[in-house]
Amino acid sequence: MNAVVNRLEVDLGERGYPIYIGAGIHANADYYRPHISGTQVMVVTNETIAPLYLKNTLQALDGFEVASVILPDGEQFKTLEVLSRIYTALLEQRFTRKCTLIALGGGVIGDMTGFAAASYQRGVPFIQVPTTLLSQVDSSVGGKTGVNHPLGKNMIGAFYQPKAVLADITTLNTLDDRQLASGISEVIKYGLINDRPFFEWLEANMNALLAREPEALAYAIERSCRDKAEVVAADEKEAGQRALLNLGHTFGHAIETGMGYGEWLHGEAVAAGMCMAADLSRRLGWIDGKDFERTCHLIQRAGLPIDPPKTLSSEQFMALMAVDKKVLDGKLRLVLLHGIGESVVSDDFDQQMLQESLGVCRI
Amino acid sequence: MNAVVNRLEVDLGERGYPIYIGAGIHANADYYRPHISGTQVMVVTNETIAPLYLKNTLQALDGFEVASVILPDGEQFKTLEVLSRIYTALLEQRFTRKCTLIALGGGVIGDMTGFAAASYQRGVPFIQVPTTLLSQVDSSVGGKTGVNHPLGKNMIGAFYQPKAVLADITTLNTLDDRQLASGISEVIKYGLINDRPFFEWLEANMNALLAREPEALAYAIERSCRDKAEVVAADEKEAGQRALLNLGHTFGHAIETGMGYGEWLHGEAVAAGMCMAADLSRRLGWIDGKDFERTCHLIQRAGLPIDPPKTLSSEQFMALMAVDKKVLDGKLRLVLLHGIGESVVSDDFDQQMLQESLGVCRI
Missing domain, CATH: 3.40.50.1970 (Rossmann fold)
Incomplete structure (x- = not known):
């Protein structure tokens, strides 16, 4: 070849x-x-x-x-x-x-x-x-x-x-389909974090990715690596900006730990976590309903979960997230959205709204 | 205080x-x-x-x-x-x-x-x-x-x-006396490696160190740290020169591993190892009998062993040393002496002489 x-x-x-x-x-x-x-x-x-x-x-x-x-x-x-x-x-x-x-x-x-x-x-x-x-x-x-x-x-x-x-x-x-989707979850993440044109490319090319078309895969891999490399080069040791790469991961890690490693694939947990982050961002009035729905819809088209596991209570979520590396001096920090392609790290969110996002996150 | x-x-x-x-x-x-x-x-x-x-x-x-x-x-x-x-x-x-x-x-x-x-x-x-x-x-x-x-x-x-x-x-x-002596073993090492005046200071002040006189201890610690810091600053990741700090350690690690961790104190194993390195250096004609005897004598005055354990055969030594980190591409490298205060890393030694040093090392 x-x-x-x-x-x-x-x-x-x-x-x-x-x-x-x-x-x-x-x-x-x-x-x-x-x-x-x-x-x-x-x-x-x-x-x-x-x-x-x-x-x-x-x-x-x-x-x-x-x-x-x-x-x-x-x-x-x-x-x-x-x-x-x-x-x-x-x-x-x-x-x-x-x-x-x-x-x-x-x-x-x-x-x-x-x-x-x-x-x-x-x-x-x-x-x-x-x-x-x-x-x-x-x-x-x-x-x-x-x-x-x-x-x-x-x-x-x-x-x-x-x-x-x-x-x-x-x-x-x-790869089986579930593993492929788990990878696509992280690909979508790069669009959501800081690359809205890539998000839109994914909306247009999701079927090609799911059909494993080589050109689509190669493009998605290269653009994802490029997006990530830009963030990492600016912040190798994760002092600040790099934390954006954890969009969906604080929720996602809690799901993985809470359900037992291996039960949910990493990308699946991150997918649900990104929807939870989008949900909280919407409750906070930071994104509108349309961006929230586009986010969840694209994730769903990839065959990924958009809801957290029903067996995980919001109390369990809070306890699991408290040990997350993004807790600084006891304060929970989350990556949230101000729009598709525009993410922020913040500890300035309403606790009641967080509880609601932990409990329900339905499109 | x-x-x-x-x-x-x-x-x-x-x-x-x-x-x-x-x-x-x-x-x-x-x-x-x-x-x-x-x-x-x-x-x-x-x-x-x-x-x-x-x-x-x-x-x-x-x-x-x-x-x-x-x-x-x-x-x-x-x-x-x-x-x-x-x-x-x-x-x-x-x-x-x-x-x-x-x-x-x-x-x-x-x-x-x-x-x-x-x-x-x-x-x-x-x-x-x-x-x-x-x-x-x-x-x-x-x-x-x-x-x-x-x-x-x-x-x-x-x-x-x-x-x-x-x-x-x-x-x-x-500290008990055995642990103090184990520390003095490394102190002597710095003199042997590249600080002959310090070696001579140790010959003059060994009794004060063994009596734990604070001024003598503080001086020995500071000079040892200074000697080591100089070598480390020049070679932080142990690419070359820093290997000199391992004088006695290839033999010593073999003793520690062979006898089971904890049986010999680290400094005791290094003490015997330094005598073995001095012994091999003498066999190679790199140091004279006087420097060899001064080395072993100072080590002995500190209450440290100058002989390897009798239960460890030269075959066991060779096998244990073969996994040492100083083996480069399968070739055993040792820190040896060209004199007190003058050490070298070398793989250029007679294997028969090494065998002799592994078997016997008596002052």
């Missing part, structure tokens, strides 16, 4: 790196080699991805001293205990601090492999090969790595940048 | 920080407050240190939202599992990413608290209050944090700098 491969630079000075977006690149040595400095390479993947893509990846790494470790698949395995298996594999293979890790899989594999790379012998390089739409548009940019703790999601981790990201759109063909 | 408090700057640009060396400072609010930006403070300590120094430390932090977590004492508890208790305490207290951690204890507490700080919510600030001579002269400078893995010491961690270090020499009065 000789499809066009786009290259996007994430500009972080000496920590900058390229994102390659194209068909078949996970199996192409040319995209790995310039980013591997030593001789030892460890591919970290999971039980679902290994049968699909591990063989071709290993072939592309021919000539290196290559090993692989296959983890169980699922958010519920994103733990310190499972992370430790990566260290064990590296040590059993006597991999030194000159080795390179390759994350072949979705967001869980990317986050765990990135944190393993950040912490193995106090830091070794890694390359991301995200195989889901969610991880291609989310984890590819930002350098967030880590694992969950029983008391909260992503509470243990590091900011650590990869040497390169290989986003291979052919790997999206093996 | 109004003794003089010395302030030493570790120059790492925006990651630079002060080391305060003096009597009573662990109980003095003035040395904490300038380095705490938020309102929440978590003191991490262990079961040995808590009854001695926790109360005064908490009093010095009066006015902050303070909590503490008390870990079991010992190198064998420097694990991911025990580290996780720090995260749990932070999350149970709903500590946000604006909190500050304080490491009150020896090297194990410092390493674990530093790594918890590096990884809790992807990084929060921390202050070190080292209560052992070893941690005051070793962990205070360099930003190395982490935990052990069953297959190797310090294999999981991060480079992460504290906001300040409070080295309180009064806390050394509660």
Whole structure:
């Protein structure tokens, strides 16, 4: 296959790196080699991805001293205990601090492999090969790595940048519809945050995305990564502006934690969370009913939930959100909307209205 | 007590920080407050240190939202599992990413608290209050944090700098002799590496150090930190020169791992390791018999072992050293001596001579 491969630079000075977006690149040595400095390479993947893509990846790494470790698949395995298996594999293979890790899989594999790379012998390089739409548009940019703790999601981790990201759109063909939709949820998020034209492009092209048309997918991935890279480059360590990327995530994390990791997909929880944020924004009079409905409608067209789980009470929501990282000195801060493509971080909202949004969020 | 408090700057640009060396400072609010930006403070300590120094430390932090977590004492508890208790305490207290951690204890507490700080919510600030001579002269400078893995010491961690270090020499009065000697082992190391005048000062003042004379201790701590800070400032991420600080450590780590963590104190293992490095250097003809004897003699006067454990065979040594972080692309590199105060990193040594040094190392 000789499809066009786009290259996007994430500009972080000496920590900058390229994102390659194209068909078949996970199996192409040319995209790995310039980013591997030593001789030892460890591919970290999971039980679902290994049968699909591990063989071709290993072939592309021919000539290196290559090993692989296959983890169980699922958010519920994103733990310190499972992370430790990566260290064990590296040590059993006597991999030194000159080795390179390759994350072949979705967001869980990317986050765990990135944190393993950040912490193995106090830091070794890694390359991301995200195989889901969610991880291609989310984890590819930002350098967030880590694992969950029983008391909260992503509470243990590091900011650590990869040497390169290989986003291979052919790997999206093996995603089930629910996983594809979960990725589209994050894509919609970029439109809502600060890119209204992209939101409108999504309204026009949702059917093409759901039909997995390569050009539509490649465009959506590139534009999402570009939108995210702009925000991240301005605020690498999440001091301020970057918090906008968490639109829907404070609600969403509460849903994921409250329902048990793995029950709701990340993008599904974020989808409902974005609708809740839009709902609260409407109650506050910050957006009109039309923007609220367009938001929920686009999310619904992607096959995503627009309501929080009925079994989660507003009291449970409040308790779960209180441990969220966006709580500053005890004060809950949320990403809300002043319009489609115009988001703000705010702690200046009516508590009663928040309670209402937690309880009901119906289109 | 109004003794003089010395302030030493570790120059790492925006990651630079002060080391305060003096009597009573662990109980003095003035040395904490300038380095705490938020309102929440978590003191991490262990079961040995808590009854001695926790109360005064908490009093010095009066006015902050303070909590503490008390870990079991010992190198064998420097694990991911025990580290996780720090995260749990932070999350149970709903500590946000604006909190500050304080490491009150020896090297194990410092390493674990530093790594918890590096990884809790992807990084929060921390202050070190080292209560052992070893941690005051070793962990205070360099930003190395982490935990052990069953297959190797310090294999999981991060480079992460504290906001300040409070080295309180009064806390050394509660050390047992074996722990004091373990700290002196690292002090001697600085003389051997690149500070021959300090080595000679130690020959003249070993009795004063062993008698815990405050002036001698304060001088030895400051000079050791200064020597180490110079090396670290030139090579923060251990790309080259910094490896010299590992004199005695490749052998020493093998002893610690081989005997089981906690059996030999770190400084004891390093002491025997330094004698082994000196022994190999002598066999190679790089140092003369006189420098070898002065090295072992000073180490012996400090009450430290000069021989490796008799139960560890040279085959076991070689296997254990093969996973050492200083192995580059499968090649063992050692810190050796060209003289007292003149060390080099080298892989250019006779394997037969190494075998001899592993087997016998007698003065």
